[in-house]
Amino acid sequence: MSDKKFTVLDLLELDLPGHDALELRCIGGRRGLPREISIPDINRPGLALSGFFDAFAFKRVQLFGRGEAAYLQKLHDENKNDNLKALFSYKIPCCVFSNNREPTQEFFQLAEEACCPLLQTSLDTTDFSTRLIRVFSNIFAPKKTVHGVLVEVYGVGILLTGHSGVGKSETALELVERGHRLVADDIVEVRCVNGNVVLGRGANALISHHMEIRGLGIINVSQLYGVGAIRDQKEIQLVVQLEEWDSGKVYDRLGVDQKYMDILGVKVPAIDIPVRPGRNLPIIIEAAAMNERLKKMGVNSAKEFNQNVLKWIENGEAQSAFYGNDDSY
Structure with missing residues (x-):
């Protein structure tokens, strides 16, 4: 409070x-x-x-x-x-x-x-x-403000974070254009309710559904796209960190090890998405939202893939595929 x-x-x-x-x-x-x-x-x-x-x-x-x-x-x-x-x-x-x-x-x-x-x-x-x-x-819930954009994608509350100018607002605008909803842009107030739920909303109710787009200025999302494109608050269920592509950094390509971000004592699933020309961030974030929903339902695609690869190796099929059926070598 x-x-x-x-x-x-x-x-x-x-x-x-x-x-x-x-x-x-x-x-x-x-x-x-x-x-x-x-x-x-x-x-x-x-x-x-x-x-x-x-x-x-x-x-x-x-x-x-x-x-x-x-x-x-x-x-x-x-x-x-x-x-x-x-x-x-x-x-x-x-x-x-x-x-x-x-x-x-x-x-x-x-x-x-x-x-x-x-x-x-x-x-x-x-x-x-x-x-x-x-x-x-x-x-009386513990609260703080964070710099980012909060959107709802396929029912999943996603907090987009990253350095200024990395493209958070532009990505959120494209998600709204694709039928998803904006909760807050730039300054997000987060509250921990019941000790295990993190809710996010605009720090200022009067301006929370406005967006600043560089080169365009301030836009009112509710007036441009209708009231169906906004939401007053949403539980933060996934944090997406947008960062400039670093060729020297090793990015996760399997997704077996889940990362978390601590927000007011609650561990929220988090992923890093590198940004560079040619990457369609809205589609990647949509896929991340659907994948998070699958995880909540008990389906982990990365772990299933890993188990299937191990079974494939144990059955000897990997060796056969490598050497082929010709025993003359």
């Missing part, structure tokens, strides 16, 4: 579409909206309401579902507020009531006095928990 603190007010102001919408609104404790949410997790405070505060996860968002709301009503009916006072002696980020449940009057007053925001959602407890954890995983 960036150095900017994430507050309860930020949580309220999130504009999330469809199945990510949290449907939150503030019903009390507005003075505490600037409170920071530092831990991306949820706590159900049932034990705390009963008076057990050992290992109380007070730094998390406190979620009140059916059970907690029923217990609050029980405390109200029995006029027992000591546990509530002890609860609000901790600096809780906020309390959320699911299913449009309402806090008791005592709970509301104590929250106001403690400047603890009270939020309410129409979602049920399970649905809200799932959505909030998913939102937190995106907001």
